[in-house]
Amino acid sequence: MNGSDATGSLPPETNWFSTATNVTHEIFLSPPWLPDRTQAFDPEPYADALARAGVQAVEFYCKDHNGLCYYRTAHGPSSKRDLVGPLIEALHARGIKFFAYVSAGYDAFALARHPDWRVVDREGRPRVVAPPLELVCFRSPYREYLLHQIKELVEGYPIDGLWLDIIPLAWPGPHTDSHLNDPDAESDFFMVHDVPLPCACSSCLEQFALEQDRPLPLEPTPDDQYDIFQFGVRGVSRLLHGARDLLRRARPDAIYTYNGSGCPGDPIDIGDIVSIEAHAPEYVFQSFAARWARGHGRSMEILTPGGLDGWMTPQAKPAALMQLEAAVAGVHGATAVVGRVIGSDGSWDQAHLDDLSAVYGAERSLADSRRESTSCPEVLVASTIHAASAPASWSPMAKGLEFWHAALLQGHIQYDIGNLERDLADYRLIVLPDQRAMSAAEVAIVERFVEDGGSCIVTGQTSLYWEDGSARADFALGKMLGVRYLGRSGVPFAYLTVREGALGGELAGRRLIIDREPLLFDPLDNETLAVANVPVFGPIDPYIIAWGYPEPTERRTQPLIVGHGTGRGSTTYVGVAFDEGPQRPGSPGRGFGGAWLRRLAITLTVSALGEPLLVTNAGAAVEVVLGRHRSGFTIDLLDHAVGWPDRLLPELGQGTVGDIRLRLDRDRLGLVSRARGVTGATVPTTVEGHWLDVAVPAFNVHARLFID
Numbered sequence: 001m002n003g004s005d006a007t008g009s010l011p012p013e014t015n016w017f018s019t020a021t022n023v024t025h026e027i028f029l030s031p032p033w034l035p036d037r038t039q040a041f042d043p044e045p046y047a048d049a050l051a052r053a054g055v056q057a058v059e060f061y062c063k064d065h066n067g068l069c070y071y072r073t074a075h076g077p078s079s080k081r082d083l084v085g086p087l088i089e090a091l092h093a094r095g096i097k098f099f100a101y102v103s104a105g106y107d108a109f110a111l112a113r114h115p116d117w118r119v120v121d122r123e124g125r126p127r128v129v130a131p132p133l134e135l136v137c138f139r140s141p142y143r144e145y146l147l148h149q150i151k152e153l154v155e156g157y158p159i160d161g162l163w164l165d166i167i168p169l170a171w172p173g174p175h176t177d178s179h180l181n182d183p184d185a186e187s188d189f190f191m192v193h194d195v196p197l198p199c200a201c202s203s204c205l206e207q208f209a210l211e212q213d214r215p216l217p218l219e220p221t222p223d224d225q226y227d228i229f230q231f232g233v234r235g236v237s238r239l240l241h242g243a244r245d246l247l248r249r250a251r252p253d254a255i256y257t258y259n260g261s262g263c264p265g266d267p268i269d270i271g272d273i274v275s276i277e278a279h280a281p282e283y284v285f286q287s288f289a290a291r292w293a294r295g296h297g298r299s300m301e302i303l304t305p306g307g308l309d310g311w312m313t314p315q316a317k318p319a320a321l322m323q324l325e326a327a328v329a330g331v332h333g334a335t336a337v338v339g340r341v342i343g344s345d346g347s348w349d350q351a352h353l354d355d356l357s358a359v360y361g362a363e364r365s366l367a368d369s370r371r372e373s374t375s376c377p378e379v380l381v382a383s384t385i386h387a388a389s390a391p392a393s394w395s396p397m398a399k400g401l402e403f404w405h406a407a408l409l410q411g412h413i414q415y416d417i418g419n420l421e422r423d424l425a426d427y428r429l430i431v432l433p434d435q436r437a438m439s440a441a442e443v444a445i446v447e448r449f450v451e452d453g454g455s456c457i458v459t460g461q462t463s464l465y466w467e468d469g470s471a472r473a474d475f476a477l478g479k480m481l482g483v484r485y486l487g488r489s490g491v492p493f494a495y496l497t498v499r500e501g502a503l504g505g506e507l508a509g510r511r512l513i514i515d516r517e518p519l520l521f522d523p524l525d526n527e528t529l530a531v532a533n534v535p536v537f538g539p540i541d542p543y544i545i546a547w548g549y550p551e552p553t554e555r556r557t558q559p560l561i562v563g564h565g566t567g568r569g570s571t572t573y574v575g576v577a578f579d580e581g582p583q584r585p586g587s588p589g590r591g592f593g594g595a596w597l598r599r600l601a602i603t604l605t606v607s608a609l610g611e612p613l614l615v616t617n618a619g620a621a622v623e624v625v626l627g628r629h630r631s632g633f634t635i636d637l638l639d640h641a642v643g644w645p646d647r648l649l650p651e652l653g654q655g656t657v658g659d660i661r662l663r664l665d666r667d668r669l670g671l672v673s674r675a676r677g678v679t680g681a682t683v684p685t686t687v688e689g690h691w692l693d694v695a696v697p698a699f700n701v702h703a704r705l706f707i708d
């Protein structure tokens, strides 16, 4: 079937999205109390405006959250006028692709008529993620209703892609919109909707009993939760496969995706592109999502609202901010897809579109080199997430990846994020940050890497579970690390002290808070680099607790960071998962989170690497990305601070960051000697020993240099 891979996804070479850089997400909602809303919508001037702005593809609301379809359907309500047909014609006439957006999980019209189609908890209360919209259950007859609507769309209209929204996919955790054990977790942020554990609608009750031969447990044990999750995922999978089959049959070249497709928690993973929401001002997270997506080996979009305060806000983002987001995604090969709201009279914000057009112009060099650029890493932040078979682990494992990503980004280390099934020849160091679930094959890959002379940093519970989520008695990587697992320490946090003289001495004597439970392990013959001091617990004056953390005690000390050489390589084991806690990096005014721990992570990394490939005096807010490009290299510098909410946003093109110098290792990059900017202008360089020194010209938001 049209050259698709084993998962049925279109390969990048036949996937038009792989070269699309200027894509918008056009939000068009028509609530029933505005019956004439669509009447003023005129596809011709609308398509003209998009073409003038340089837009290459639009994701357009064909069915909105109210359940209203803007095309002809015999199932459910549709607009008086067919908008989709004339719109596709107008866009195609201007060379613009049409990606058909369908609200799958929200349909207010259908649920008002069929309350039994809602996701409900065991008390029968509907699940409300974004008030007043209630979530539909894909196990209910709604699935067939929706597939009929999709069939009419894909068969009746020459769409270039199908984009489904509001898909409950993942095991609940801090990355999802509801949290199993921690209701206070990050409620203002999510990566993906979670699967209800359980949904107690009549369809789920009936089908669970039929498929599992027992009643749906309404007060599930952890084992029950696993079964309920798999049951829920099968329901969602039937919808996602059903919709894709309809699309493939009618439009073999059209691309298929859904919100959350290919994200770390997606257990189904059948989209043709990776689609992840990542919003400003979380630029560090946007960079994570883009790097993750590149590691996934598919074309990718990072979805971001065009409004300052969310998807529906009429207050548009300034151009400089949108340029930062476009560049953060773009340097990692992803497309930043910016949301735009179409007004109730069919009008749009022309100033915002003009700004977007200016951004496309400013980032044209990225667009031009998309196919020719790859990363140039020396570290792999390795994921062994098994979202389908070990679902409960995906979110903490993603947290581990995010922490090391934030640290390495701010330390200007060159790295990839992704799985171990790849050519590891580029990497000198593999970091496994709390990658709990690991298969025997993954363990063998890491062991071979270290035997062959590579270095490895392993943290927390890495390899303590099989890929099906069941526990191992000891670390599967224990032999390589030379450590033996002894169990949980039972303390919720501890203090970390770096041994005098260890790790370059920079952090020695400082008291760092580890806001996670340290594990107990036997360090065997390893050198101990840092220890954990367990805090004083017991009857403590509440005053002390109210003001902070109980003081550490010297009486209970355990090894926390140990290291040794093995084969030709070296290993470091950290007996705790470093984590940002509830704070995210890159967001001023939201606390410092793991600031010291990020410094420690950089120290461990540099200690394992020796001299990094690229050294710079750039501040931590500047992301520096080395890439390969034709016979030479690219260096991208991204000033995240330009988009911090408490900063006055600059005009597009004003220089704000200066005096940045870079040093590149010519021993490893070849005898590079010249640098130029995107306009071809020469950038001053000097060669000193095996280093090429580059003086980066002052820049605003994003600079790109070519080195050869």
Ligand SMILES: [Zn+2]
Residues within 6 Å of the ligand: 118, 119, 120, 137, 138, 139, 140, 199, 200, 201, 202, 203, 204, 205
């Ligand atoms: Zn249900």
